[in-house]
Amino acid sequence: MAEPGSDLPMFLVPHILLVEDSPGEAELFCQALQLNWDGRNPRGRMLCPRIDLVQSGQGALGLLREQAEMNPPALPAFVVLDLDLPGGSGVMLLRELRQDTRFSDLPVIGLLWAEDEALMRSLDGLGLLAHEVKPVFFADLLTLVGRFCHHFYPITPRLEFSGGERGPHP
Numbered sequence: 001m002a003e004p005g006s007d008l009p010m011f012l013v014p015h016i017l018l019v020e021d022s023p024g025e026a027e028l029f030c031q032a033l034q035l036n037w038d039g040r041n042p043r044g045r046m047l048c049p050r051i052d053l054v055q056s057g058q059g060a061l062g063l064l065r066e067q068a069e070m071n072p073p074a075l076p077a078f079v080v081l082d083l084d085l086p087g088g089s090g091v092m093l094l095r096e097l098r099q100d101t102r103f104s105d106l107p108v109i110g111l112l113w114a115e116d117e118a119l120m121r122s123l124d125g126l127g128l129l130a131h132e133v134k135p136v137f138f139a140d141l142l143t144l145v146g147r148f149c150h151h152f153y154p155i156t157p158r159l160e161f162s163g164g165e166r167g168p169h170p
Contacts, residue, residue, distance in 0.1 A: 014049040017076040019060045019093065020111075021085050026053050028138065029080070034143040040149060052076065057085055057093030068102045078107040080148070083119065083131065091122065098126050109148065 016033075030051055039047050051162040054060045060079070067074040079097075083090040090110070097103040110131040112119065122132065135141040 014051050015052070015074070015080075017052045017054070017060060017064070017079045018083070019057065019079065019090065020082045021055045022082075023055075025134070026055075028141060029145065032138070033140045033149070035142060036146045036149045037127060039146075057089030058094075060093055061096055064097070064103060064106075073102075075103075075106060078129070078148075080109050080111060083110040083112040083123075091119070094123065094126050094128065099167055138151040 009070075018026060018029060020029065030053075033051065034048060048104065054063055054064060058079075064075065081090050081094065083094075085093075094108060094110070097106060104127070107129045108127070110123070110128050111134050112131065113134055115133060123131070132144055135144055
C-alpha cells in the first residue's frame with residue numbers, strides 16, 4: 001500500500017537487536033545505520049529501524065523471551081551479536097538461541113575483532129547467518145552496515161548475505 005503521492009510502499013519499521021558491550025561501538029553502529037537508512041530513504045517517508053541495544057548475552061536472552069511472549073511476538077528481524085562479549089557470553093547466547101524453538105530461525109550476524117578459526121569451528125552448526133570482523137574505520141563500518149541494510153531492507157528483495165545458506169526471512 002503506497003502513501004498518497006509517494007512512489008514508496010509503506011512497511012513496518014524494521015527491528016534490530018544489537019548485542020554489544022561497548023557503548024562507543026554501539027553508538028557508532030547506530031550512527032552508521034541512521035546514515036545508511038537516510039541514504040536509502042532520501043524523502044524520509046519511512047521510519048528509521050528500531051534498535052534494541054543490550055550489553056550482555058543474558059540481557060539479550062531476557063529481552064527476546066519478553067518479546068516472544070507478546071501477542072503478536074515482537075521479535076527482531078535480525079540480531080547483530082558481538083561474539084567477543086566477556087566470558088564467551090556471545091557464543092553462549094547463540095547456542096541458547098538455537099536450542100530454543102522460538103529463536104532457532106532468528107537470523108544472527110556475528111561480529112568479532114579478529115578472524116579466529118577455533119571460534120568459528122565452535123560455531124559450526126549454530127546457524128550464524130554471517131560473521132564479520134569489526135571495522136576499524138567508520139567508512140568501513142558504513143559499508144558493512146550498508147550490506148546489512150541491503151539484505152534486510154524491506155522494499156527490495158532480500159538477497160543472501162555473505163553467501164549464507166539461509167533464505168529470505170519473512
